[in-house]
Amino acid sequence: xxxxxxxxxxxxxxxxxxxxxxxxxxxxxxxxxxxxxxxxxxxxxxxxxxxxxxxxxxxxxxxxxxxxxxxxxxxxxxxxxxxxxxxxxxxxxxxxxxxxxxxxxxxxxxxxxxxxxxxxxxxxxxxxxxxxxxxxxxxxxxxxxxxxxxxxxxxxxxxxxxxxxxxxxxxxxxxxxxxxxxxxxxxxxxxxxxxxxxxxxxxxxxxxxxxxxxxxx
Amino acid sequence: xxxxxxxxxxxxxxxxxxxxxxxxxxxxxxxxxxxxxxxxxxxxxxxxxxxxxxxxxxxxxxxxxxxxxxxxxxxxxxxxxxxxxxxxxxxxxxxxxxxxxxxxxxxxxxxxxxxxxxxxxxxxxxxxxxxxxxxxxxxxxxxxxxxxxxxxxxxxxxxxxxxxxxxxxxxxxxxxxxxxxxxxxxxxxxxxxxxxxxxxxxxxxxxxxxxxxxxxx
DNA sequence: GTCAAGTTTCTTGTATACAAGGTTTTCAAC
DNA sequence: GTTGAAAACCTTGTATACAAGAAACTTGAC
Numbered sequence: 001x002x003x004x005x006x007x008x009x010x011x012x013x014x015x016x017x018x019x020x021x022x023x024x025x026x027x028x029x030x031x032x033x034x035x036x037x038x039x040x041x042x043x044x045x046x047x048x049x050x051x052x053x054x055x056x057x058x059x060x061x062x063x064x065x066x067x068x069x070x071x072x073x074x075x076x077x078x079x080x081x082x083x084x085x086x087x088x089x090x091x092x093x094x095x096x097x098x099x100x101x102x103x104x105x106x107x108x109x110x111x112x113x114x115x116x117x118x119x120x121x122x123x124x125x126x127x128x129x130x131x132x133x134x135x136x137x138x139x140x141x142x143x144x145x146x147x148x149x150x151x152x153x154x155x156x157x158x159x160x161x162x163x164x165x166x167x168x169x170x171x172x173x174x175x176x177x178x179x180x181x182x183x184x185x186x187x188x189x190x191x192x193x194x195x196x197x198x199x200x201x202x203x204x205x206x207x208x209x210x211x212x213x214x215x216x217x
Numbered sequence: 218x219x220x221x222x223x224x225x226x227x228x229x230x231x232x233x234x235x236x237x238x239x240x241x242x243x244x245x246x247x248x249x250x251x252x253x254x255x256x257x258x259x260x261x262x263x264x265x266x267x268x269x270x271x272x273x274x275x276x277x278x279x280x281x282x283x284x285x286x287x288x289x290x291x292x293x294x295x296x297x298x299x300x301x302x303x304x305x306x307x308x309x310x311x312x313x314x315x316x317x318x319x320x321x322x323x324x325x326x327x328x329x330x331x332x333x334x335x336x337x338x339x340x341x342x343x344x345x346x347x348x349x350x351x352x353x354x355x356x357x358x359x360x361x362x363x364x365x366x367x368x369x370x371x372x373x374x375x376x377x378x379x380x381x382x383x384x385x386x387x388x389x390x391x392x393x394x395x396x397x398x399x400x401x402x403x404x405x406x407x408x409x410x411x412x413x414x415x416x417x418x419x420x421x422x423x424x425x426x427x428x429x430x431x432x433x434x
Numbered sequence: 435g436t437c438a439a440g441t442t443t444c445t446t447g448t449a450t451a452c453a454a455g456g457t458t459t460t461c462a463a464c
Numbered sequence: 465g466t467t468g469a470a471a472a473c474c475t476t477g478t479a480t481a482c483a484a485g486a487a488a489c490t491t492g493a494c
Contacts, residue, residue, distance in 0.1 A: 006447085030476075040449045045476090049263060053270035062455055062476060077360035081305070084361070088301035143294035144301070147364075223477085247446075257479045262446090279446060279485055 009037055010047045017056055017067055018157050024069040028057065055154070072210050078155055079203025083196045085148045086132065090191035093138035094183050101138045102184060108134055109176050116169045124169060125160065131176065135195070138183070162205045172198070226254050227264045234273055234284055235374050241286040245274065272371070289427050295372055296420025300413045302365045303349065307408035310355035311400050318355045319401060325351055326393050333386045341386060342377065348393065352412070355400070379422045389415070 013033070016022065033044045052059040058068040070078065097105075108131040115124035132152065136145040152159075162168065175198040182190035230250070233239065245265060247258045254261065269276040275285040287295065314322075325348040332341035349369065353362040369376075379385065392415040399407035 027475095031474095041476090042448055042450090045263075046266060046447095049266055050270060053267060064476070074360060077358045080309070080358055081361045081364060084301070084305035084308070088298070088305075091301075092297070141294045141297055143291060144298045147298060244445095248444095258446090259478055259480090263477095280487095281446070 005039075006043050006046065009039070009043060010050055012037075013047055013051060014056065017051070022067045024067060026067050027064045028067065029064070054150075072207070075155075075158060075210075076203055076207055078151065079158075079199065079206060082148075082151050082155055083199035083203065085144070085151060086135070086199050087192040087196035089136050089139040089141075089144060089148055090179065090183065090195040091139075091188040092141055092144070093135050094186050094188040094191040096140040097138040097183055101134065102180075105131065105134050105138070105180060105183065109180055112176060113173060116173055121169075128172070129156075135179070135183075158206055159202060162202060162209050165205055165209070168205060171201075175201070222256070223260050223263065226256070226260060227267055229254075230264055230268060231273065234268070239284045241284060243284050244281045245284065246281075271367075289424070292372075292375060292427075293420055293424055295368065296375075296416065296423065299365075299368050299372055300416035300420065302361070302368060303352070303416050304409040304413035306353050306356040306358075306361060306365055307396065307400070307412040308356075308405040309358055309361070310352050311403050311405040311408040313357040314355040314400055318351065319397075322348065322351050322355070322397060322400065326397055329393060330390060333390055338386075345389070346373075352396070352400075375423055376419060379419060379426050382422055382426070385422060388418075392418070 013028075022028065028048060030041045030044050030048070033048075034041045037044065048057065048059070048065045051057045052065060056068070057065045059065045093101075108127055111127040112124055112131060115121075115127055129152075133149065136148040136152075139145055175194060178194040179191060179198060182194050230245075239245065247261050247265070250261045250265075251258045265274065265282045266276070268274045269282060273285070274282045276282045310318075325344055328344040329341055329348060332338075332344055346369075350366065353365045353369075356362055392411060395411040396408060396415065399411050
């Protein structure tokens with residue numbers, strides 16, 4: 001209850017930022033937050049520092065911490081990097097994945113297909129996440145896995161935006177099939193390429209979405 | 218002088234940990250450190266949290282923070298990840314590098330060669346670092362660049378260990394040539410492969426070094 | 435002598451008080 | 465009315481006091 005409170009503050013703040021409770025560039029007032037959570041400034045400051053370390057907010061000395069929504073350029077960069085990280089996971093996974101791992105992957109993919117068939121975007125979203133996390137883990141490289149999971153979490157909000165684009169789900173499933181096939185065949189290069197494309201396409205779709213929104217304004 | 222002190226504490230602690238001022242698993246006593254730096258526990262705690270965020274130390278609630286030297290397995294994982302990050306940088310750089318960037322890269326490489334010729338390991342070390350950072354930057358992806366630079370810094374101490382191995386410098390230079398050639402030709406795949414190998418070899422050499430040290434004991 | 439429970443001591447986590455720098459407002463001069 | 469400086473206010477950064485949990489030590493029983 002004690003440790004969990006500090007953790008709870010961090011998680012809660014993360015959630016508040018990601019879900020857009022704060023305007024972009026808004027200062028996170030320590031006193032107001034301390035008030036809100038019913039604690040003193042000290043644990044708030046600790047949470048804010050962790051957020052700054054994870055890149056969700058920016059800390060300017062003697063000025064405060066500000067929410068820092070990444071701009072379009074940075075988002076594209078992050079998606080590009082995510083694509084490369086996933087490609088790396090796929091390359092290792094193709095060489096190292098176990099039969100049990102493959103079975104789990106196929107199962108997750110089947111659940112994805114089911115979600116697409118029933119047009120359950122929310123369910124697809126969760127199973128797709130599981131599918132990708134299984135690949136990270138199958139790389140048998142905990143460090144790489146952690147890096148990939150971290151960036152994936154960071155991009156979660158933006159990934160979700162473009163999931164609802166027409167036709168994307170079907171295309172995504174076809175890509176999943178190619179990924180599973182490459183991993184089954186133990187073809188590192190094919191797995192890396194399939195995953196890179198799969199993720200990069202998401203980045204591009206997102207980019208289009210951004211341009212579209214901007215042109216509407 | 219004010220802001221710089223807090224930063225100075227962090228840098229200093231980093232240095233102390235990396236250079237082995239603390240034993241592996243040792244607890245970093247807040248009071249002792251506060252004493253040592255002539256400040257209160259508060260800024261020390263902030264620095265320790267940042268260190269924990271960067272993975273250099275581990276924070277156990279209500280127990281303290283402990284220096285966490287990565288074990289052999291984790292180090293190999295980190296080198297593997299580094300190789301993939303550099304490969305990704307190379308892939309993008311091959312498509313995006315400018316003439317000026319290529320010129321800078323060739324210059325850095327020439328300085329590396331010079332250092333090898335004069336057997337100046339220290340100079341080679343610095344120029345080699347510059348060479349790699351130029352490639353990160355040439356990826357034209359600031360986010361990826363930052364990721365690569367961060368991990369490179371983390372591995373600096375271990376990379377340095379294996380630089381003095383016999384014959385490594387010559388081999389390393391040959392690999393540099395291949396990298397520059399691939400980037401000049403705009404061949405993303407070749408650049409990625411060359412960089413991946415170049416870094417992965419370092420990881421393997423390091424692994425051998427570790428086994429060697431262990432068997433000596 | 436060993437083990438266990440209770441107590442003491444020590445360390446971390448949190449709250450609060452104070453210091454120092456930044457921002458805004460006010461007021462005067464042009 | 466606008467500009468500039470000074471002062472008041474506000475926020476962050478640091479120090480210190482206190483609370484709470486963990487480790488170590490003592491003491492007693494077997």
